[in-house]
Amino acid sequence: MCKSQSATKASQPNSRHRSKTSSASTAPSSSGAAASSSSSGTRTDPGSRARRQPPASISSGSSLSSKPYTSSSSSSALSLASLRSSLPEAPALYSFPELCAATNNFLAKRLPGASSSAWRCTLRGRDAVVIQRPLRRRLGSGHPDAALRARLAALGRSHHSSLARLLGASLADDHVYLVYEFVPGASLADCLHNPRNPRFTPLATWASRVQVAADVAHGLEYIHQHSSAAAGVHNRVKSSAVIVTEPDFRAKICHFGAADLAGEVPDPAAEDAEITPVLSPSSTRKGSSERQRKIEGTTGYMAPEVLAQGAVSRRSDVFAFGVTLLEMISGEEPLKYRYDKERKAFDVFSLIETAREAIGVASEGDEEEERWGRVRRWVDRRLRDSFPVEAAEKLIRVALRCVETEAAARPDMTWVAGKISKAYLVSKVWAEKVRIPTDFSVSTAPR
Numbered sequence: 001m002c003k004s005q006s007a008t009k010a011s012q013p014n015s016r017h018r019s020k021t022s023s024a025s026t027a028p029s030s031s032g033a034a035a036s037s038s039s040s041g042t043r044t045d046p047g048s049r050a051r052r053q054p055p056a057s058i059s060s061g062s063s064l065s066s067k068p069y070t071s072s073s074s075s076s077a078l079s080l081a082s083l084r085s086s087l088p089e090a091p092a093l094y095s096f097p098e099l100c101a102a103t104n105n106f107l108a109k110r111l112p113g114a115s116s117s118a119w120r121c122t123l124r125g126r127d128a129v130v131i132q133r134p135l136r137r138r139l140g141s142g143h144p145d146a147a148l149r150a151r152l153a154a155l156g157r158s159h160h161s162s163l164a165r166l167l168g169a170s171l172a173d174d175h176v177y178l179v180y181e182f183v184p185g186a187s188l189a190d191c192l193h194n195p196r197n198p199r200f201t202p203l204a205t206w207a208s209r210v211q212v213a214a215d216v217a218h219g220l221e222y223i224h225q226h227s228s229a230a231a232g233v234h235n236r237v238k239s240s241a242v243i244v245t246e247p248d249f250r251a252k253i254c255h256f257g258a259a260d261l262a263g264e265v266p267d268p269a270a271e272d273a274e275i276t277p278v279l280s281p282s283s284t285r286k287g288s289s290e291r292q293r294k295i296e297g298t299t300g301y302m303a304p305e306v307l308a309q310g311a312v313s314r315r316s317d318v319f320a321f322g323v324t325l326l327e328m329i330s331g332e333e334p335l336k337y338r339y340d341k342e343r344k345a346f347d348v349f350s351l352i353e354t355a356r357e358a359i360g361v362a363s364e365g366d367e368e369e370e371r372w373g374r375v376r377r378w379v380d381r382r383l384r385d386s387f388p389v390e391a392a393e394k395l396i397r398v399a400l401r402c403v404e405t406e407a408a409a410r411p412d413m414t415w416v417a418g419k420i421s422k423a424y425l426v427s428k429v430w431a432e433k434v435r436i437p438t439d440f441s442v443s444t445a446p447r
Contacts, residue, residue, distance in 0.1 A: 091152040092168035093145060094123070099130055099170055099177055120182060127182040128167055131255065135176050137263035144171050148261070151230070155257040158227040162219030163256045164243065176262050183252050188212065188324075189239035192331050199382065201331065206387035207431050208249045209328050210424045213395070215251035216242055217420045220321055221413035223256060224314045231266070235259035235312050237320035238301045239327055264296070265312050300334025300351070305407055315407040318416065322402025326351050329395060331380030352403050354378065355396055388430040391423050398423075
């Protein structure tokens with residue numbers, strides 16, 4: 001502004017009186033005040049400099065229109081509204097009659113393969129899934145609904161692309177009902193073990209399986225290290241608790257926060273919080289006053305300390321993830337049972353033991369080609385032997401680190417997620433190298 005005024009004065013030296021007259025005639029406008037203050041050399045405060053309008057030569061014909069400011073304010077209001085609509089809402093506290101109406105008094109068809117009783121329904125205009133979990137302990141010392149609302153508010157601050165979003169919950173008698181968003185797709189267990197067509201799997205490429213493994217690893221690492229859950233434990237990691245979406249084959253972990261809201265893990269904020277023991281059928285005999293804690297879980301995914309003492313922790317989640325990772329690589333279930341006619345008994349084959357046999361113990365006599373041959377025979381045959389053997393061996397070793405017998409010997413999920421991400425990058429480079437070229441043309445014309 002000062003530069004334009006000096007240029008005007010230099011070109012018209014005799015118009016000084018006319019400019020003063022025009023500025024005096026437009027004294028009520030702030031542009032004249034700003035011009036006089038700048039020409040006289042007086043200092044202006046930052047606020048007046050920020051409020052200063054364009055010079056009179058620009059706005060001499062007409063006053064400054066307010067339309068641009070109106071349009072900018074309306075556009076900013078629209079952008080804020082769209083931003084608010086895109087942000088996820090806080091989990092709601094549903095009433096039990098509302099859940100009964102949505103699930104037809106829980107007579108609707110249950111979802112197959114769920115770890116708990118689960119129903120798909122439409123709740124408040126959303127496609128949702130309601131799961132039922134027994135309440136193991138009180139959520140707080142006050143009113144149950146107030147304690148549940150506080151827990152939901154804390155869990156509502158956790159968001160990750162690999163976690164199915166928690167929409168709300170409800171308490172009824174000795175059960176907690178959790179409402180999650182419905183994720184279209186199939187469970188990882190159904191993708192790997194299809195009883196109708198065992199030879200088919202939608203995860204038919206090595207890259208798709210490593211992508212799913214990376215998504216689950218990063219989601220579980222977020223639960224352990226960055227979520228707002230009180231205990232930071234999932235407690236139900238397995239292939240049936242992972243949904244694989246289409247068509248990009250990305251994975252989402254289900255039932256986030258269920259272990260915390262159902263009281264399956266001790267609350268670290270309350271020192272005297274104990275899980276309410278559940279009477280097992282063996283402890284109901286006469287003369288027995290001992291109570292045994294009912295351990296809920298799936299055989300094959302439970303860590304040794306969970307089976308022995310019911311000690312649920314992040315390390316037990318790491319163990320379950322290691323089993324799930326071996327399941328993704330081999331395509332086999334964690335435990336297989338075969339009936340021996342001679343002994344008239346079942347033989348149990350553990351996926352962990354077969355993986356250890358495939359890797360073997362590193363020694364001087366163990367040749368690399370021989371070890372890689374065992375790895376090729378152990379990996380899922382439906383991949384048609386099309387995978388980087390070295391990357392597969394490294395992933396198997398990562399999984400075996402996760403299923404160590406001693407909980408202290410297992411790594412944390414941050415280390416595991418980093419290793420799997422590195423294997424994913426290596427697998428992408430390998431896939432680009434072996435990809436069939438399509439950017440060429442074939443001509444049958446004579447030369």
